[in-house]
Amino acid sequence: DTAVSQTPKYLVTQMGNDKSIKCEQNLGHDTMYWYKQDSKKFLKIMFSYNNKELIINETVPNRFSPKSPDKAHLNLHINSLELGDSAVYFCASSQWLAQSSGNTIYFGEGSWLTVV
């Protein structure tokens, strides 16, 4: 069973379109994330949700809107797609931790978005 699954894996779409990427985790985690990995391979956090509540919202255009219907799901909707949105988007999950020791984050396989 895939721990963190996201769909679609590949998405090619035209500029100006609206698209969604879905993510589900079956690890029982209470925190989910969206990361973006650009062409230079830097992974940057976009959003973090804990128990369906938005915790981290980095400087991301408001064309990107995450939605968490429950703890196990975190979807990403993107409006008016632009060429610069082409990247790999990784969903991830972990347990919430308010300590210094950190915790393992598990990533989905990624969604390759190409805007043409």
Next chain:
Amino acid sequence: RKEVEQDPGPFNVPEGATVAFNCTYSNSASQSFFWYRQDCRKEPKLLMSVYSSGNEDGRFTAQLNRASQYISLLIRDSKLSDSATYLCVVNEVGLQAGNMLTFGGGTRLMVKP
């Protein structure tokens, strides 16, 4: 200045070689540290955590120097299967708590027969 800096490589080494990667981080308040491995067109996966006392997992040894804000990963007896990108990761636990991982750009390793 990048928050987590790594030499992007690639490091091309023969099988059996020992190779070391370094990483520096800018936030002195960073709390925990990790090495992740990312294969081509795959997701990052945790390789090992990095503790102040240093830690070893088989052929892999990780070291942390908080004073210098420096993390290292040593791979002994390199295998072809070690070829991947190694990501230095820093967890900045703060007011927001939870996991605010900051990733370095990765160091690419290519192990040749």
